[in-house]
Amino acid sequence: ALAKAKLLDERSKRVRPGLDDKCLTAWNAMMIKALADVSQVLDYPEYYERAKVAAEFILNNLVTPDGGLYRNYKNSKATIPGFLDDYAFMIEALIALYEVDFNEEWLAEAQSLTNYVLANFKDEENDMFFYTSSNGEELIARKHEVMDNVIPASNSVMAQNLQKLGLFYDDETYSDKASAMLKSVLPRIKAYGSAYSNWCIQLLNEVYGVHEIAIVGNDIQEAKDELNNYFIPNKIVLGGAKSELPLLQNKKSQETKIYVCVNKTCQLPVSNVAEALKFIN
Known part of the structure; x- marks a missing residue:
């Protein structure tokens, strides 16, 4: 015990390593959806309550003045304009929350963010959305995130969101956009299906x-x-x-x-x- 105390005393004199304690909108949104879904499967309302608190925190603290999203929250401050995955996963989480409590305010927020994506992330020459917003930092080139990985691609999640919101609101603008995105990526699914697993879910929904x-x-x-x-x-x-x-x-x-x-x-x-x-x- 004495040796440990001496080691701790010496270690306390060193510069502590940096602590990465930032909160990311996209990652929190994925957790919100998981909690909402599991709350229903396991009939465990506490998970839903936790998801609700987290979603309300994002809507109250990480929304930009023009109705978009910030990506990062740390030290009581929201920074960095949101990327497409922040919007895609947050919209998905809001839809999941609606399907738990049928509170249409969640869907209204999802629709508002979707319209923001359509206005600020669209590519006039491609059916996919850009990863960065048109009103964000000016880049040499704006990329599209299309291939699914450990985390689904932001475009594949966005396509599913558009399909669902098209059904909820009977809005063919959303549904047609979702179908166009899937059609655009379909040849790549046939060539390399394992890299488009979330798109395949969308394909099954279109077929069945x-x-x-x-x-x-x-x-x-x-x-x-x-x-x-x-x-x-x-x-x-x-x-x-x-x-x-x-x-x-x-x-x-x-x-x-x-x-x-x-x-x-x-x-x-x-x-x-x-x-x-x-x-x-």
């Missing part, structure tokens, strides 16, 4: 369609919890008694009703998850 599951009624939580017991990768889930979303219009009911729709065509409503799964399987 995305199930739009709308749950309405005064007490929908039980049905939603039961639905969470089933792995349905190609789906979006909507719900709530009062909603402005197109798919939920004219679908009000006091009793719990579940609608399963694909490509703007809905099956007759059913009253339980077991019946709804027949339309999916």
Whole structure:
């Protein structure tokens, strides 16, 4: 113990190594989505609450005056204009939060950030988005991040976001952009599929369609919890008694009703998850 104390005393005289304790928007957004998803799978609301706190922190502290995102937060200060992955993962996280609590403010924030991306990251000569914003630092060349790696490419995540928001808001501008991005990368998927794994998810959604599951009624939580017991990768889930979303219009009911729709065509409503799964399987 005496030797350790002497060593500690000598070590304390040295210059301490730097501490990388910055908070990155993109990495936090990935964690927010993970917590939101797992909160439903494991029925563990504490994960959702933590995701909600983190998302609110980003929206309150890392939004630029013109409605964009900062990338970095350290020492109570937000710096560096956000890159495409910051937007892509944050939009994805906001959509995930909506599918937990059906609070449409999350979708509104996701839509706002998506419109910002469309305005500031677009390439007039390419279907992909630039990695850097047009109003950021001027560079010799602006690149596109397309190939998926350990972390999915920002463009592949953005394409999935556009597809989902196109369904939520019945906005073909989003859907057409997502399809154009996938079409652009399709030849590379055929040549080197393992480098485009997240794009392949988008391809499967295009081929097999995305199930739009709308749950309405005064007490929908039980049905939603039961639905969470089933792995349905190609789906979006909507719900709530009062909603402005197109798919939920004219679908009000006091009793719990579940609608399963694909490509703007809905099956007759059913009253339980077991019946709804027949339309999916």
